[in-house]
Amino acid sequence: xxxxxxxTVVIPLASPKDAKRTADAVVPYLDPPxxxxxxxxxxxxxxxxxDKAPLEQMSDRAEETLGIVAERFDExxxxxxxxxxxxxxxxxxxLDAAQEADAxxxxxxxxxxxxxxxxxxxxxxxxxxxxxxxxxxxxPDPERAD
Numbered sequence: 531x532x533x534x535x536x537x538t539v540v541i542p543l544a545s546p547k548d549a550k551r552t553a554d555a556v557v558p559y560l561d562p563p564x565x566x567x568x569x570x571x572x573x574x575x576x577x578x579x580x581d582k583a584p585l586e587q588m589s590d591r592a593e594e595t596l597g598i599v600a601e602r603f604d605e606x607x608x609x610x611x612x613x614x615x616x617x618x619x620x621x622x623x624x625l626d627a628a629q630e631a632d633a634x635x636x637x638x639x640x641x642x643x644x645x646x647x648x649x650x651x652x653x654x655x656x657x658x659x660x661x662x663x664x665x666x667x668x669x670p671d672p673e674r675a676d
Contacts, residue, residue: 535665535667536560537565538564538632539566539637540624540636540637541636541638542570542571543569543595545595546595549596549602553598553599556637557608560606563608563609567610567611568610568631569600571595571596574620575617589614596613600612624636625658625663628664636666637666638666638668639670640671641654
């Protein structure tokens with residue numbers, strides 16, 4: 531069976547700002563819309579139990595992130611499913627979601643971060659690229675196209 535890049539698309543999102551930028555970058559490429567679009571955001575849980583912020587606060591931010599992307603996709607007439615996921619490793623959680631959804635691709639827009647931030651926290655795009663078993667489609671930031 532032949533697959534296309536846009537049968538089932540998984541879009542990982544990091545924050546409300548990222549949701550706006552990613553939706554603006556991705557939507558123009560979805561004509562015709564994929565069969566299934568799944569937007570996810572990962573609430574990172576640390577194994578030691580000491581998290582960056584209270585779980586309720588992180589969950590609320592995740593819901594806000596997904597609400598923004600859902601609204602933007604709805605305005606464009608592209609059906610979308612959203613999910614908040616919880617995991618100790620963001621990359622593994624994204625890859626597990628893609629496998630569970632039988633995604634034909636993962637679509638993302640790289641986030642702006644300094645070299646120091648990438649060094650200390652890791653580069654999500656690079657980690658996904660190095661560990662995925664399916665196509666990773668990176669869309670350009672529309673703000674940089676000017």
